[in-house]
Amino acid sequence: MPSRSREDRMAIDFTLEPELAELADRTAEFVRTTVLPAEAEMLRGPGKPDDSLRHTLQRAAREAGVFAPTVPKHLGGLGLDLRGQSVILEEAGRSLLGPLALHCAAPDEGNMLLLEKVADAAQRDRFLKPLATGQVRSCFAMTEPAPGAGSDPSQLATVARRTSGGWVLDGRKWFITGADGAAFAIVMARTGTAAEPAATMFLVPADTPGFRVVRHIPSLDQGFTGGHCEIELDGCEAGEDAVLGEVDRGFAYAQVRLAPARLTHCMRWLGLARHAHDLALGYAAERTAFGSRLGELGMVQQQLADNEIDIAASRALIREAAWVLDQGRSGKHESSVAKTFTAEAVGRIVDRAIQVCGALGISGDLPLSAYLREVRPFRIYDGPSETHRWSIARRALRAAAAKEPKPEGAEGMKEPQR
Amino acid sequence: MPSRSREDRMAIDFTLEPELAELADRTAEFVRTTVLPAEAEMLRGPGKPDDSLRHTLQRAAREAGVFAPTVPKHLGGLGLDLRGQSVILEEAGRSLLGPLALHCAAPDEGNMLLLEKVADAAQRDRFLKPLATGQVRSCFAMTEPAPGAGSDPSQLATVARRTSGGWVLDGRKWFITGADGAAFAIVMARTGTAAEPAATMFLVPADTPGFRVVRHIPSLDQGFTGGHCEIELDGCEAGEDAVLGEVDRGFAYAQVRLAPARLTHCMRWLGLARHAHDLALGYAAERTAFGSRLGELGMVQQQLADNEIDIAASRALIREAAWVLDQGRSGKHESSVAKTFTAEAVGRIVDRAIQVCGALGISGDLPLSAYLREVRPFRIYDGPSETHRWSIARRALRAAAAKEPKPEGAEGMKEPQR
Amino acid sequence: MPSRSREDRMAIDFTLEPELAELADRTAEFVRTTVLPAEAEMLRGPGKPDDSLRHTLQRAAREAGVFAPTVPKHLGGLGLDLRGQSVILEEAGRSLLGPLALHCAAPDEGNMLLLEKVADAAQRDRFLKPLATGQVRSCFAMTEPAPGAGSDPSQLATVARRTSGGWVLDGRKWFITGADGAAFAIVMARTGTAAEPAATMFLVPADTPGFRVVRHIPSLDQGFTGGHCEIELDGCEAGEDAVLGEVDRGFAYAQVRLAPARLTHCMRWLGLARHAHDLALGYAAERTAFGSRLGELGMVQQQLADNEIDIAASRALIREAAWVLDQGRSGKHESSVAKTFTAEAVGRIVDRAIQVCGALGISGDLPLSAYLREVRPFRIYDGPSETHRWSIARRALRAAAAKEPKPEGAEGMKEPQR
Amino acid sequence: MPSRSREDRMAIDFTLEPELAELADRTAEFVRTTVLPAEAEMLRGPGKPDDSLRHTLQRAAREAGVFAPTVPKHLGGLGLDLRGQSVILEEAGRSLLGPLALHCAAPDEGNMLLLEKVADAAQRDRFLKPLATGQVRSCFAMTEPAPGAGSDPSQLATVARRTSGGWVLDGRKWFITGADGAAFAIVMARTGTAAEPAATMFLVPADTPGFRVVRHIPSLDQGFTGGHCEIELDGCEAGEDAVLGEVDRGFAYAQVRLAPARLTHCMRWLGLARHAHDLALGYAAERTAFGSRLGELGMVQQQLADNEIDIAASRALIREAAWVLDQGRSGKHESSVAKTFTAEAVGRIVDRAIQVCGALGISGDLPLSAYLREVRPFRIYDGPSETHRWSIARRALRAAAAKEPKPEGAEGMKEPQR
Numbered sequence A, B, C, D: 001m002p003s004r005s006r007e008d009r010m011a012i013d014f015t016l017e018p019e020l021a022e023l024a025d026r027t028a029e030f031v032r033t034t035v036l037p038a039e040a041e042m043l044r045g046p047g048k049p050d051d052s053l054r055h056t057l058q059r060a061a062r063e064a065g066v067f068a069p070t071v072p073k074h075l076g077g078l079g080l081d082l083r084g085q086s087v088i089l090e091e092a093g094r095s096l097l098g099p100l101a102l103h104c105a106a107p108d109e110g111n112m113l114l115l116e117k118v119a120d121a122a123q124r125d126r127f128l129k130p131l132a133t134g135q136v137r138s139c140f141a142m143t144e145p146a147p148g149a150g151s152d153p154s155q156l157a158t159v160a161r162r163t164s165g166g167w168v169l170d171g172r173k174w175f176i177t178g179a180d181g182a183a184f185a186i187v188m189a190r191t192g193t194a195a196e197p198a199a200t201m202f203l204v205p206a207d208t209p210g211f212r213v214v215r216h217i218p219s220l221d222q223g224f225t226g227g228h229c230e231i232e233l234d235g236c237e238a239g240e241d242a243v244l245g246e247v248d249r250g251f252a253y254a255q256v257r258l259a260p261a262r263l264t265h266c267m268r269w270l271g272l273a274r275h276a277h278d279l280a281l282g283y284a285a286e287r288t289a290f291g292s293r294l295g296e297l298g299m300v301q302q303q304l305a306d307n308e309i310d311i312a313a314s315r316a317l318i319r320e321a322a323w324v325l326d327q328g329r330s331g332k333h334e335s336s337v338a339k340t341f342t343a344e345a346v347g348r349i350v351d352r353a354i355q356v357c358g359a360l361g362i363s364g365d366l367p368l369s370a371y372l373r374e375v376r377p378f379r380i381y382d383g384p385s386e387t388h389r390w391s392i393a394r395r396a397l398r399a400a401a402a403k404e405p406k407p408e409g410a411e412g413m414k415e416p417q418r
Helices: A005-009 A018-044 A051-063 A082-092 A098-102 A108-118 A121-132 A250-286 A298-326 A332-362 A368-379 A385-403 B005-009 B018-044 B051-063 B082-092 B098-102 B108-118 B121-132 B250-286 B298-326 B332-362 B368-379 B385-403 C005-009 C018-044 C051-063 C082-092 C098-102 C108-118 C121-132 C250-286 C298-326 C332-362 C368-379 C385-403 D005-009 D018-044 D051-063 D082-092 D108-118 D121-132 D250-286 D298-326 D332-357 D368-379 D385-403
Strands: A138-141 A159-162 A166-177 A184-190 A199-205 A211-216 A228-239 B138-141 B159-162 B166-177 B184-190 B199-205 B211-216 B228-239 C138-141 C159-162 C166-177 C184-190 C199-205 C211-216 C228-239 D138-141 D159-162 D166-177 D184-190 D199-205 D211-216 D228-239
Touching: A018 A051, A018 A082, A018 A098, A051 A098, A082 A098, A082 A250, A082 A298, A098 A250, A108 A121, A108 A138, A108 A250, A138 A166, A166 A184, A166 A199, A184 A228, A184 A250, A199 A228, A199 A250, A250 A298, A250 A332, A250 A368, A250 B385, A298 A332, A298 B298, A298 B332, A298 B385, A298 C298, A298 D385, A332 A368, A332 A385, A332 B298, A332 D368, A368 D332, A368 D368, A385 B250, A385 B298, A385 D298, B018 B051, B018 B082, B018 B098, B051 B098, B082 B098, B082 B250, B082 B298, B098 B250, B108 B121, B108 B138, B108 B250, B138 B166, B166 B184, B166 B199, B184 B228, B184 B250, B199 B228, B199 B250, B250 B298, B250 B332, B250 B368, B298 B332, B298 C385, B298 D298, B332 B368, B332 B385, B332 C368, B368 C332, B368 C368, B385 C298, C018 C051, C018 C082, C018 C098, C051 C098, C082 C098, C082 C250, C082 C298, C098 C250, C108 C121, C108 C138, C108 C250, C138 C166, C166 C184, C166 C199, C184 C228, C184 C250, C199 C228, C199 C250, C250 C298, C250 C332, C250 C368, C250 D385, C298 C332, C298 D298, C298 D332, C298 D385, C332 C368, C332 C385, C332 D298, C385 D250, C385 D298, D018 D051, D018 D082, D082 D250, D082 D298, D108 D121, D108 D138, D108 D250, D138 D166, D166 D184, D166 D199, D184 D228, D184 D250, D199 D228, D199 D250, D250 D298, D250 D332, D250 D368, D298 D332, D332 D368, D332 D385
Parallel strands: A138 A184, B138 B184, C138 C184, D138 D184
Antiparallel strands: A159 A166, A159 A184, A166 A228, A184 A199, A211 A228, B159 B166, B159 B184, B166 B228, B184 B199, B211 B228, C159 C166, C159 C184, C166 C228, C184 C199, C211 C228, D159 D166, D159 D184, D166 D228, D184 D199, D211 D228
């Protein structure tokens, strides 16, 4: 339609620049040839990754030129913005081990972002540099067992008290991903007063006396190196130089990390869901029942189509939220929307893939049941769906109150009609 | 993060150019101040629009500078591409009458697109020009009553037989939107042989002998001027100049119209869903029950949040599909995905809005129950969800077969373990 | 298996006694031959029933021996308990007009139950007798417009003030089903003090000065004779003999009516859903698309199967709740569970039936779209699903607190594992 | 309402006879005090039960007087019919190990039923008696790896060829629950001709040469003693006395086992879902977030209420199907409906329980994530939901075709209206 002349100036655009598309292909190839075989071996064996596997895979990723897509270039990474990450992390996520191999897995990925934004020069040297190269791992110690800070951060119970030389931390952290074997933890602790509650983040090396990984919490998911741990802080001393950013600004910094970390989670899980869907497609195209290929049966087609729809919608929401954040805007709403939808969609996709594959789907002959175990917690991690829905609704109500004095079209319709 | 240097070159972009944003605001204002009051009056009265109301509203739209957003500039319209339409038609859709007012309602909107692409110069003069200005209405006569062409076009039963001077059409069409009062119909008829089935499109003026609107089919939805009609073609003569494009290429032309028409449907309905959601937000912010504002109750918040999520996902899918089509690609898959998701999402959104508003929601004191009646058929019109899912799945299966010889990661996992 | 000797003594039993089964057959036949044709005529014409149609149908029902299944025998009815009603009202409900014909429609059916339980001899003579024969209609005036009593009865705003000779009622009632043309209303009004809030029910003849039906509230549903009305009480005088039961016991009496009225609603709507499903089955068995009968397509089969499942589950829940109430137990929980599930199931069933029938389903050529309009409000009437879920959850939490000091199996699992 | 005189004769009845209620209490107590602690220990340790644990628990069950509820009395069991089983197996199912302890777990429970119905006297002595006491275990070898018999039994690939002295079996079985350690297998093999395909069941002791458990198939669920195994039949010889029932009647016998086995599955899983729900209730009643107890938050209440509804509907459907089977009717339809609904409901219930409990729910500190792994496959085992829906729909379509010549009320509505 030649008359539609605005096309060239229209800004809505989903094009991938060639360089990014090429990196995506390279990542896909790397995952297919190197990471998925390692995943299969891991699932046949120990069922969870360790640091030796991590080092091996990261070395291979570095050689393949796909290492550290989220790390700034000056730290040796590929320096992608969130839109670029949305493409690459989805490819990486096609295997449980892909993000680990590319060094864009939680919690390190979010911690690097936080340190890059908030840490001072000395902290960057000491903590960020070895983390950026994959030499060490880290953890983010915020969540606490009941009645402490769970989905409601205001219940934070871990306390940091000032001493002459610095701080003493006391409390208990729970479900701290990657804690076992981490070189250091970013610990969130209460520092404000009762009248003015506040929190501060501390950089605590794992060998600090009083810092102790108490146990691995057995969990449905198994894919994180270093597990989900319980940590005890018992008179754990931290110097002034351990304070990340400024005192009492912990909640604000948590926000810095939160929205992008939520999104990169979505990207990775979406990749896993896509892989599950591809396995189901492959099976449905081959297996026969009742005289048809499975893929010709309507109820199977419905599940495959719903997977396509869920994948497309998740990806579109993720990319839009990534764009918002790349503009420097807070993106709280968009990332909450994307996270809530994607976490549920990913669960549905893997579940349908299993259903399509039948008994094979729940067997270890395919990785689908392992994927199911990995994705279920995603509706709880990084804010349960309920908490996100609560914020989304409240934000919408506030926006409505600000904007719209009364429902349009409703007025004038209420007078009697008889 | 200054190191993320690619930002400026990254193509994924959701920015609205200022001119478009300004047009969107103008459209929103026009709908709010002019169209919604007319909708309220229509719902209090006849319950359906007529041509007099159409002319009044279109005049107002022209004055407001928002008339004919989808019509090429050389025909007097705003000449927006589909991405631009996705923004403006959503705003127009906030009222049942908005698309009518802006002259971007079905079926005229799709017919204009089809004529612009396929009609010859004489046909454009005779049919497209008066249609583009809103002087006349048109209809698209493809669907037939059972056992003819419903969701499966290959069952087409209306026949066009060649005569010396042209063609004679015989058959029965059904659920033809806008037929009563249309100046002409685009009629799809069978022209191929049994061996090589084909179809041809004919431009048939409504006053042609043998062309008869038999009845209005009473229907759940009421919002289309000219209703949904049954048409009888009984020895209806058409000259050679009545053939739209080439003989036997009717199915291909139907595709030309299909994908974009599906998308503009989505845009309009999404606008209506948004308005429903806004009414629910307004009500939830004011009404109290059990000692709280409704908007503070978790189950209400859940419904409002799900509306936000459904709106965001629909919009993202629509815009991505619009971009694909604007690239000149077929967009069949993307528009099917967007249509299936949006048609169901829009139904859920309006349903939830009603539930939030309780008895008021089902009363005529709000337009919500009228909206419910309008949006329900959208899961059937333009291809029922089942047909779309069937094509989506088949396309995915074909793509999988072409690309992926066997499931990755599955191999090597099958050997005995004991 | 002859060894399973307890069979004869086992009490769980779903047998229908022969007399009831015979009445069910008779009712089904009456609905099929007499009521459904009347429904079709009504839908082609005015779209809603009037008293003339009601009298005609009730006369026919009396002749067919199926009149007044819920009315006690001494008042001329069939005197069925709730289990018997669950069978017969489902059959009656297969047409929009069935319950009207059999005189077991809301609100009269619930009002008769209430009067039978609470009214004194004089009130029974004056109000119950003519109601039981279908000579007059009645209404139940409890709900109020915002900010009065909606789903939260404690917001009751209509006031009854004592005078020398009796009472004066002031207030506004809203969505009062059947009010236009009712011979009398049962009006709920506030009578307690601020400290001890209470309510009283009054029997108010429709011709009492100060009692006025202000308007018909236009509504999505159309099936109730007398519509949904707004009522104004403006200095409306009521004598002492107008008090139903005792002063200040209105909320308790509302409970008497509530649980059974909720269940009979379920029975009737389930019948309508079954009819919708039967229409879809008939269509799917005949109509072809893509070379198959619709009923051979998996996605259609899925919808039909889900309808079967929803029907079976609704019926089982209704019958169990009916049994509980027939035992003289409160049945609050069971009837809430049955109502919430059935209201949603019925909506799903009718919606799926429409989807299976495609454009025919939304056309007036089948009654399905009329059924959709009737059943949607059921998720709001008689307590919206949200309110029921709230009570169900609270009751479950209370029961859990009373019974179970701590989760079993959880203890002893928390000790460290490393 | 004294006039409702039929009450005493009404047959719909959900009463539990006192003896059964007492047994249910005893079972509940046994599960609470003996089985759940054993489950917790198993989950902390090996994660799956072995025969030693089985013997210990069965001894305890025998002492508690709750052993073998489904086994006929003459074989030492409690001899309950299916309605009685529906009560007791639900209580047993509250722990993963309850059915094992009570000796009513799959596959032994269904195998005992089949042998009781079909085996001859010698077979009963040799196979059924030691099975009934729990001395040995058994397995049911029907399912095959692709392209053999999966959800479609007609693809049966294992062959039984007649020899002079009996039969030789060749083939491969897959996902055979409990095979490792079973004393014998009931093997389904093809015996008919190509023209008249048929199957025969054989009783094959595990130590027969040519019968080999090839491997444990790793699987999402872990709760079955003896795992899910792959079996190779390689020239496996079986005498004439190994034929269970008659030659070529294998498919008919499979039906004998199928419907009741499906139902007892439902009963057991429903118990597990109830336990999951109780854990969620306990947690919601105690844990606080955002200033409320979790149980006071609407979105949590919604999940708890939906669990109550799903439990009630599952139970009602199970009991009705049990009653149908106890009448000696086939119950195919009712058991398919109950199985499809319950399998999905149970999955939803456990999933919601996890969501309510948050990170604790996915941790091993509660058994919920183990329960999730156990219940997911239930939508695939014993006929995937898709296969059941397919049969349910086909049965409904056949019934509709037999009964209803054309849609009621539709006729006469199609004439023109203009």
